[in-house]
Amino acid sequence: MVEEETTLETFVNMQASVKNWGELLIATGGAYKPPKCFYHLISFEWDRKGQWSYASNHDKEEYQLVVPMPDGSEAEIVHLPVTESRETLGVWSAPVGTAEGAMTRIKTKAQEWIDRAKEGKLRRRDVWFMLDCQFWLRVGYGLCCNMAPYSELENGLRKQYCELIPIAE
DSSP states (O other), rough: OOOOOOHHHHHHHHHHHHHHHHHHHHHTTOOOOOGEEEEOOOOOOTTTTTEEEEEEEEEGGGGGGGEEEETTTTEEOOOOTTTTTEETTTTOOOOOOOOOOHHHHHHHHHHHHHHHHHSSSSOHHHEEEEEIIIIIHHHGGTTTTTTHHHHHHHTTTTHHHHHHHHHHH
């Protein structure tokens, strides 16, 4: 591995890896699904004081990755800014380390579950059982790797908990 690569060298190497992997997928009967694909090309810029920031590589056309398709064509995939969260393996994350996407998804899942529980005419015991066996399985999955500060995690589902109290009592 080269100790220092330019952003362009990194992009060229990344494109070669994506192409090789795509050709292996095609050879074994698989293929990329471009709507499900995305990438972040991360590099840094420094100011005169030595402070770094993320470079805006997603705005540059020369950094557009393509994936090989089974018919011999190539398809572009989405180049995201480092601040944008996406779901991978059930967890929402962004390279900058913000937990905004993850917290939004957790709150949405919690609210959907509560809305369904409100629609049903369940007994209190059933609601508590479902809370333990369903709610936490849906909501808790992304918490173990969530990068949100403790205060945000602690208060993140406060609204949903307050809505649960009338159902569970």
